[in-house]
Amino acid sequence: DTEVTQTPKHLVMGMTNKKSLKCEQHMGHRAMYWYKQKAKKPPELMFVYSYEKLSINESVPSRFSPECPNSSLLNLHLHALQPEDSALYLCASSHLDRDRETQYFGPGTRLLVL
Amino acid sequence: AQSVSQHNHHVILSEAASLELGCNYSYGGTVNLFWYVQYPGQHLQLLLKYFSGDPLVKGIKGFEAEFIKSKFSFNLRKPSVQWSDTAEYFCAVISGGYNKLIFGAGTRLAVHP
Secondary structure, three states, X not given: OOOXXXXXXXXXXXXXXXXXXXXXXXXXXXXXXXXXXXXXXXXXXXXXXXXXXXXXXXXXXXXXXXXXXXXXXXXXXXXXXXXXXOEEEEEEEEOOOHHHOOOEEOOOEEEEXX | OOOEEOOOOEEEEEOOOOEEEOOEEOOOOOEEXXXXXXXXXXXXXXXXXXXXXXXXXXXXXXXXXXXXXXXXXXXXXXXXXXXXXXXXXXXXXXXXXXXXXXXXXXXXXXEEO
């Protein structure tokens, strides 16, 4: 089973709203990732969690706040977003063993900021 | 900085034609290489990967890729495409023991019946 699930599938929010994106995997992966994908562009890494600790933050604005409550869950809290933050937000997970480090992606949350 | 280049941004083929999509990476050390596919309206799916060993790797749906270390290349091939192969294809690399996946810009493939 290589399934990563994400909720919600679609989200529309105003610039003053607070919302959260959720990601879940049950593959025993100890690394989880958030990516942002704009239309017709490749995914861009935002955050990496290794063993539930934030290991990479790709200089993401503070209006995006990640959280990893346990090894199976990853959240992305959104606050005071801008219209240019509208995009597909992808979650991924992988083993941390170098020889098995394949990232598996969820279906994404399509976010529209009005 | 590491980078991945995909030479073809748009490719249009007729069904049964052969496919080769180019991918070059810039990192000179040990790399793990991937091809992902994104069908219209769907999420990224792993097509195939190379970690070590036989440089010719086979993936799902009849795709294969060849790792040529001297050319820093990992080209994707399929001998006969189908209409259902219409999708965006991304080459990606992880290098240096660091779990940061670097994507190429992608190649949009359209296959006409």
